[in-house]
Amino acid sequence: MNFARDGPPLVIGHRGARAVAPENTLESFEAALAAGADAIELDVGPDLVVAHSVRELPERALTLDDALEFVRDHDIAVLIDLKQPGIEREVAASVRRHGLVERAFVSSTSPRALRRIASFDGELARSITYPNDRYRISRFSWPGAITSGTAAAARSAMPLRVPLLLTAARAHVLTLHHALLSPAVVRAARGCGASVVAWTVNDPVRIAALARLGVDAVVTDDPGKAREALATLNAL
Numbered sequence: 169m170n171f172a173r174d175g176p177p178l179v180i181g182h183r184g185a186r187a188v189a190p191e192n193t194l195e196s197f198e199a200a201l202a203a204g205a206d207a208i209e210l211d212v213g214p215d216l217v218v219a220h221s222v223r224e225l226p227e228r229a230l231t232l233d234d235a236l237e238f239v240r241d242h243d244i245a246v247l248i249d250l251k252q253p254g255i256e257r258e259v260a261a262s263v264r265r266h267g268l269v270e271r272a273f274v275s276s277t278s279p280r281a282l283r284r285i286a287s288f289d290g291e292l293a294r295s296i297t298y299p300n301d302r303y304r305i306s307r308f309s310w311p312g313a314i315t316s317g318t319a320a321a322a323r324s325a326m327p328l329r330v331p332l333l334l335t336a337a338r339a340h341v342l343t344l345h346h347a348l349l350s351p352a353v354v355r356a357a358r359g360c361g362a363s364v365v366a367w368t369v370n371d372p373v374r375i376a377a378l379a380r381l382g383v384d385a386v387v388t389d390d391p392g393k394a395r396e397a398l399a400t401l402n403a404l
Contacts (some may be wrong), residue, residue, distance in 0.1 A: 169272060179206050179388060180206065180247055180385050181203070181207070183211065184200045185203055185389070190227070192210055192219055192226055193226045205391035206385070211249045212249070212252075212259060213252040216232040216255060217229050218230040233266075236263065237266065239268060240267065245272065247343075247387075250281050253278065257288045272293070273340075274295070276297060277296075279336040279339075282339055295339055295341035295343045297343040299322070299345060323353070326348050326353045330342060334360050340363065342357045346368075346369040346374060349366055349381060350381075364382075365384060366383045368388060372397035376401045
């Protein structure tokens, strides 16, 4: 997937558009598409079922093939988030089979999983996701996630951590919780030739701030509102 841009960040719908439709469903993907999302994010786990976890299966669970058929037939890209080790070969093969290598990237919190993706299909873009929320930063609502001492400490350490994460995962993209982003972090990623994706951000003020920071994409539960926030920024 090509993140090259000279405009606002790309908008990636988190599990489709989970703020307005059931997550990880065709309905949610269609809502993201209708809202103008550039890409949809989806979770894939055991047996290549699209779900965040086995406890969060949609009423009509999709397979990865079902989801990729939707992507293939529409003008949208896809971020595939691995939720289960050991499925890397099948995921890479599915993306290749649907002809979506140029419109897809795979993310994981596991460097090993991404190295396995690279070994199965070196052309498929890979993103290391951080953190595997041991800091529990994502439990804070905005702006608490930014101002908490835990987030501040982790954010200050991130510029040194970025090259290690990217190298360990053989990744081209850094998908980072938005509370950990700073100008120094973006510079560190750029210095490694990597793109930066912020997850998961819904507040319009924070989306605008991330755009000014220079991130390449934002993951959001409501792509329509994110589009509105970015349009307002461009009008200033």
